[in-house]
Amino acid sequence: MAQLSLSRRPSRGPWRVTRSVWFAMFMREAISRTMADRMGWFWMLFEPLAIIAVMVSVRGLFLSGSEVAGADHVPWLVVGLMGYGLFRENMMRALGAIEANKGLFAYRQVKPVDTVLVRCFLEGALKSFLFLLFIGIGTLLQFDLMPARPLGVMLDWLSLWALGWGAGLTVSVLGDLVPEVGRVVRILNLPLLLLSGVILPVMYIPYPYREYLLYNPIVHGLESMRLSFFDGYHTLDGIDMTYLWFWALSLIALGLILHLRFAAKLKAE
Numbered sequence: 453m454a455q456l457s458l459s460r461r462p463s464r465g466p467w468r469v470t471r472s473v474w475f476a477m478f479m480r481e482a483i484s485r486t487m488a489d490r491m492g493w494f495w496m497l498f499e500p501l502a503i504i505a506v507m508v509s510v511r512g513l514f515l516s517g518s519e520v521a522g523a524d525h526v527p528w529l530v531v532g533l534m535g536y537g538l539f540r541e542n543m544m545r546a547l548g549a550i551e552a553n554k555g556l557f558a559y560r561q562v563k564p565v566d567t568v569l570v571r572c573f574l575e576g577a578l579k580s581f582l583f584l585l586f587i588g589i590g591t592l593l594q595f596d597l598m599p600a601r602p603l604g605v606m607l608d609w610l611s612l613w614a615l616g617w618g619a620g621l622t623v624s625v626l627g628d629l630v631p632e633v634g635r636v637v638r639i640l641n642l643p644l645l646l647l648s649g650v651i652l653p654v655m656y657i658p659y660p661y662r663e664y665l666l667y668n669p670i671v672h673g674l675e676s677m678r679l680s681f682f683d684g685y686h687t688l689d690g691i692d693m694t695y696l697w698f699w700a701l702s703l704i705a706l707g708l709i710l711h712l713r714f715a716a717k718l719k720a721e
Contacts, residue, residue, distance in 0.1 A: 535609070539615055564718040622707040647668055
């Protein structure tokens, strides 16, 4: 009896099992995302750099001045692109997370929601690293990319991350159950880019239409982050991070509910 009791290994609790699953999936996703393609890191850096170069060139051709609403144009554009990229990548990468990890569902410990949570965490970590890298490079090139209120920037960054996480949780289920949803989400990428104040300042929108922009929670996140970055920056009245968090928490709750409701169907398909 003594030998039998000694040979029994203590069972792991649910939380320890979940942590082990998340860690294993995170390492798998990280290696796949950064090392499967030799040009992976290059494209992650080149994409925002190319967009910035094109937009700066277009502005130089058609508009005069180097400032946008009290902030230098290049840092203003970097903050907008990185903030929007954080939201977009969390949403778009989550869209294909379940389908890409179907083989892992043979293990009963792996749930469809795990694939989305891990992928969103990885995308947020990569974007955070790239943002810090851009800040460092911009500072070396003497661009005004050091935030005036770092804590405010961090909170705004986390808010956009949470919003993207919620959108990712929701569309990952809807896109897997109804493939047309995925196509619609991809089509909406460009309109969202234009209507979120990423490359076109919200102050340039005609006055009667500005209030409609405030229905878009991404606008609140980007403009709040720019206000935290640049001391002299001014934007629309009515920027409210509580509104963004309302959307973020609602989408997270909706996404988790959908994952719980359709977990078996997501595994089976």
